[in-house]
Amino acid sequence: MIKLLYAFLFCSVTLHAQSTEVVQRADDFLSSLSPAQKNKALYEWKSDERLNWHFVPKDRNGISLHALDAKQRAVAFALLKSSLSIQGYQKATGILSLEKILQQVEGRKEDDTYRDPLNYYFTIFGNPEEKTLWGWRLEGHHLSLNFSSANGVMESSTPSFWGSNPAIVPSGNDRGKKTLKEEIDLGFELINSMNDQQLAKARFADIALPEIVSYNKQKAELINPTGIIYTDLNSDQKKTFLRLLDAYIKNYEFGFSEKLMAKIKKAGIDHLSFAWAGSLKPGVGHYYRIQGPMLLIEYDNTQNNSNHIHTVVRDLTNDFAADILREHYMKEHN
Numbered sequence: 001m002i003k004l005l006y007a008f009l010f011c012s013v014t015l016h017a018q019s020t021e022v023v024q025r026a027d028d029f030l031s032s033l034s035p036a037q038k039n040k041a042l043y044e045w046k047s048d049e050r051l052n053w054h055f056v057p058k059d060r061n062g063i064s065l066h067a068l069d070a071k072q073r074a075v076a077f078a079l080l081k082s083s084l085s086i087q088g089y090q091k092a093t094g095i096l097s098l099e100k101i102l103q104q105v106e107g108r109k110e111d112d113t114y115r116d117p118l119n120y121y122f123t124i125f126g127n128p129e130e131k132t133l134w135g136w137r138l139e140g141h142h143l144s145l146n147f148s149s150a151n152g153v154m155e156s157s158t159p160s161f162w163g164s165n166p167a168i169v170p171s172g173n174d175r176g177k178k179t180l181k182e183e184i185d186l187g188f189e190l191i192n193s194m195n196d197q198q199l200a201k202a203r204f205a206d207i208a209l210p211e212i213v214s215y216n217k218q219k220a221e222l223i224n225p226t227g228i229i230y231t232d233l234n235s236d237q238k239k240t241f242l243r244l245l246d247a248y249i250k251n252y253e254f255g256f257s258e259k260l261m262a263k264i265k266k267a268g269i270d271h272l273s274f275a276w277a278g279s280l281k282p283g284v285g286h287y288y289r290i291q292g293p294m295l296l297i298e299y300d301n302t303q304n305n306s307n308h309i310h311t312v313v314r315d316l317t318n319d320f321a322a323d324i325l326r327e328h329y330m331k332e333h334n
Contacts, residue, residue: 026128045126062123088251148321156321182247202228208278208285212298220314227275
């Protein structure tokens with residue numbers, strides 16, 4: 001009992017410390033901006049812009065890394081680091097660094113800014129305070145991270161999109177690098193461990209889907225077919241499945257990752273399913289998804305000779321803090 005109480009108190013203090021850090025880092029970022037820069041970066045919490053997300057190269061709102069000096073960029077990345085786990089931060093910064101590699105792969109000139117690790121935008125929604133609703137976003141090509149906080153706690157970190165182009169660096173000093181390594185390797189490990197009966201349930205098409213189904217919809221929904229249920233996996237396959245799940249869920253700061261995993265477990269790990277389409281070997285188009293009552297994770301690798309990954313995590317009940325907002329407005333109305 002004492003150990004459980006200690007663990008609870010330790011977790012509570014840790015969560016509060018992390019939440020306070022995110023608020024402080026967001027405030028530091030806004031304080032580093034000039035009035036003109038802040039006018040670009042800051043939106044009202046209720047702004048429609050908060051739901052305007054995408055993962056392709058396009059013009060965006062917010063303030064880009066191009067518009068910040070070195071000190072301001074360091075403060076911006078401190079905010080990012082406070083909102084993600086170590087593995088999440090490594091993936092996010094890895095995705096940015098792929099822009100330079102992609103510039104070389106595509107044969108673009110050095111001054112061509114279409115592929116540029118500085119073409120990523122920071123946006124704050126509302127005022128970063130512990131007792132208010134506020135959020136922030138980092139977005140650019142192949143990365144869209146959306147965070148929402150209420151009462152000093154990170155309540156939503158979805159939708160989140162993590163892409164990788166190239167999925168495996170084909171040449172140069174980084175040859176063979178996989179920015180989303182676990183997402184690739186564990187997916188293949190799981191599907192190729194299945195016997196014929198399991199494979200018949202899991203693999204719903206011989207050809208991969210051309211794109212993630214949920215795309216950039218503001219509200220995602222469950223997708224059919226369901227694939228193979230967790231309970232139909234053997235003990236080793238279940239371990240692989242959970243490791244794959246962790247590759248996505250443990251990208252966020254400790255408090256939110258723990259909260260999201262607890263929510264998934266409450267909805268029932270046994271209700272999660274794994275569905276696959278396309279090739280069972282790397283190098284040919286393939287797609288998979290994990291889904292359950294409140295969760296949708298999608299992975300797709302079909303573009304650029306199947307060396308171009310799109311992944312997304314959606315909380316079907318709480319993307320953009322929808323669940324928290326409903327509760328907040330009900331209390332406010334009452």
